[in-house]
Amino acid sequence: AQSVTQLDSQVPVFEEAPVELRCNYSSSVSVYLFWYVQYPNQGLQLLLKYLSGSTLVKSINGFEAEFNKSQTSFHLRKPSVHISDTAEYFCAVSGRDFNKFYFGSGTKLNVKP
Amino acid sequence: GAVVSQHPSRVICKSGTSVKIECRSLDFQATTMFWYRQFPKQSLMLMATSNEGSKATYEQGVEKDKFLINHASLTLSTLTVTSAHPEDSSFYICSANRGLYGYTFGSGTRLTVV
Numbered sequence: 001a002q003s004v005t006q007l008d009s010q011v012p013v014f015e016e017a018p019v020e021l022r023c024n025y026s027s028s029v030s031v032y033l034f035w036y037v038q039y040p041n042q043g044l045q046l047l048l049k050y051l052s053g054s055t056l057v058k059s060i061n062g063f064e065a066e067f068n069k070s071q072t073s074f075h076l077r078k079p080s081v082h083i084s085d086t087a088e089y090f091c092a093v094s095g096r097d098f099n100k101f102y103f104g105s106g107t108k109l110n111v112k113p
Numbered sequence: 114g115a116v117v118s119q120h121p122s123r124v125i126c127k128s129g130t131s132v133k134i135e136c137r138s139l140d141f142q143a144t145t146m147f148w149y150r151q152f153p154k155q156s157l158m159l160m161a162t163s164n165e166g167s168k169a170t171y172e173q174g175v176e177k178d179k180f181l182i183n184h185a186s187l188t189l190s191t192l193t194v195t196s197a198h199p200e201d202s203s204f205y206i207c208s209a210n211r212g213l214y215g216y217t218f219g220s221g222t223r224l225t226v227v
Contacts, residue, residue, distance in 0.1 A: 043119070043217075044206070044208075090157065101216065103149075103156045103157040103158075105156045
């Protein structure tokens with residue numbers, strides 16, 4: 001079975017500052033890794049994913065995450081955040097069959113002006 | 114893009130009554146849908162996998178007689194919380210499997226049982 005740990009439940013940060021949202025996973029098999037974002041009153045939206053290939057993956061709005069197999073981590077980073085990035089971010093892991101997702105408890109990113 | 118519509122977004126019900134939550138895929142067919150539950154400050158926990166035209170597969174510890182799932186068509190799955198109690202108060206969210214395109218999630222339903 002897989003599990004995901006997001007140690008930070010809330011991360012306050014000022015606009016234009018860098019941010020890192022931490023995600024660690026445990027699994028006995030190879031996995032796929034995902035970051036989802038949930039804006040207020042909306043569903044979860046896929047932000048980025050790692051399936052294979054380059055361990056650094058990027059989203060269209062400036063976020064990036066790096067798969068680190070030795071540290072079993074998939075931290076999410078952005079060099080300069082905007083007010084519009086305020087949302088809750090969920091890290092998730094799936095087995096290669098895509099049948100089940102296991103989510104972390106989420107990290108609320110609060111970007112202050 | 115693909116949209117999954119979940120209704121209602123919020124519901125308050127009395128203890129002992131039943132509540133139905135709908136999950137619709139609006140512009141694609143979903144043979145498989147998933148139902149999750151999230152308690153405050155906890156992860157989204159998979160409750161069950163809903164398969165069109167067949168019985169749902171429940172995760173360990175989830176009462177199938179309490180959480181009835183019906184997936185009668187390729188675009189609709191419903192979750193009925195029967196004889197709801199305050200401990201069933203939670204955030205319920207569905208997702209649809211779009212194969213190689215990944216998963217699309219509904220906006221969730223906040224259930225409060227009083």
